[in-house]
Amino acid sequence: MLRTRIAPTPSGYLHIGNAVNVLLTWAHARSVGGHVTLRIDDIDPQMSQPEFVADIFRTLDWLGIDVDAGPTSVAEVETTWSQRLRLDGYNKILQDMVGAALVFGCTCTRSAIARQDSSGRYTGTCRHRGRPLDEGQTAWRFDNNDVAELPYPIVRLKNGLPAYQLVSVADDVAMGITWILRGMDLEPSTRLQRTLASQVGALAPFRDIVVDHHALVLDEQGGKLSKSAGAADLRTLRSRPDGIHAVLRALAAIHGCDVVDSVWDLPAVVTY
Numbered sequence: 001m002l003r004t005r006i007a008p009t010p011s012g013y014l015h016i017g018n019a020v021n022v023l024l025t026w027a028h029a030r031s032v033g034g035h036v037t038l039r040i041d042d043i044d045p046q047m048s049q050p051e052f053v054a055d056i057f058r059t060l061d062w063l064g065i066d067v068d069a070g071p072t073s074v075a076e077v078e079t080t081w082s083q084r085l086r087l088d089g090y091n092k093i094l095q096d097m098v099g100a101a102l103v104f105g106c107t108c109t110r111s112a113i114a115r116q117d118s119s120g121r122y123t124g125t126c127r128h129r130g131r132p133l134d135e136g137q138t139a140w141r142f143d144n145n146d147v148a149e150l151p152y153p154i155v156r157l158k159n160g161l162p163a164y165q166l167v168s169v170a171d172d173v174a175m176g177i178t179w180i181l182r183g184m185d186l187e188p189s190t191r192l193q194r195t196l197a198s199q200v201g202a203l204a205p206f207r208d209i210v211v212d213h214h215a216l217v218l219d220e221q222g223g224k225l226s227k228s229a230g231a232a233d234l235r236t237l238r239s240r241p242d243g244i245h246a247v248l249r250a251l252a253a254i255h256g257c258d259v260v261d262s263v264w265d266l267p268a269v270v271t272y
Helices: 016-031 050-063 074-081 083-099 110-116 164-174 184-199 201-208 234-238 243-255 263-268
Strands: 003-006 035-038 103-106 139-142 154-156 179-183 210-214
Touching: 003 016, 003 179, 016 035, 016 050, 016 179, 016 210, 016 234, 016 243, 016 263, 050 074, 050 234, 050 243, 083 103, 083 139, 083 154, 083 164, 083 201, 103 154, 154 164, 164 184, 164 201, 179 184, 184 201, 184 210, 234 243, 243 263
Parallel strands: 003 035, 179 210
Antiparallel strands: 103 139, 139 154
16 A cells, blocks of 8 residues: 655645645555645754644645544644654664664864855865764764765764654654655755665664655746745635635646646546
8 A cells, every 4th residue: 555644744834735735745645545644844843843743734625635544633743743752763764773873973163164165065074073072062974975965864863852854754764654745945954854764773674665756836037936935825715706716726737637626536637
C-alpha cells in the first residue's frame, strides 16, 4: 500500500502553493487506495508558532480532505505528535553520525557566511578547525558537499535541536512512508536527503522512498510564493466564495489536468 504524508512546517500562514501540494498529495493517495498521515514539522520552536499550527487545521478543514493518521488539533500536536517528543530517536542518529565522523562543529554566523560567499552558501570554513561539538553556540554540519545548492548542511542547530533535513528523513523512515510529493524547488533537499540516507544506516530506508516533484504555483511576477512574504495567503482565499475554486484552478494549471468543481473529484484526475 502507498503510504504518504502531508507535512507542513508551521513557520507562517499557508499559501495557495501549500494548498495545491496538500491536495495533489491527498488526491493521488486516494486514487490508489493509499494511506495519508498528517505530520506537523515543528522541531524548532522558534519557527513553529501556535497560530500557524492552528492555520494548518483550519486549512485542512476548509479544503475538506481527510487523513488516516495524525493530530486533529493544536493540543494533540503538543501532547502526542510534536517532533519534540521524538528527540531521543533523532539524537541517537546524530550520535551515530558523530561516531562515524560524518559531522563537524561550526560557529559561523549568517553574516560571516554571507561575507565569505555572496550567495549565502556555506563554503566549509570550520571543516578543518576541529571545533568541539559540545562547545556553546556550535552547529553540527554534515561533512558532505555533494549537493551544490546545500553544501555541508546543518544537522544539529546551535540551540542543540536536530535540524529539519535530518528530522524529516528520520520521520519518513519511522512512519514507513513510501511516496512523497514536493514542489520542484525542493529537489536539492531531496538529493541531500538521499545522500544522508546513503551514509547513515538508520536512514537507509529513505533511499527506497519514491519522491516526485511538481511544478510551482507562481506569483504575478513569475516568482516563487513565499510564506514570509504572505503570498496568496489562504486566510484571504478562505473568506472568498470562490476561494476553493481558485485553488483548484491553480492545481489544474500546474498539473496539466482538467479543472474540477470539487476537491473530491480530484482523485479521478490526479496521478503520478
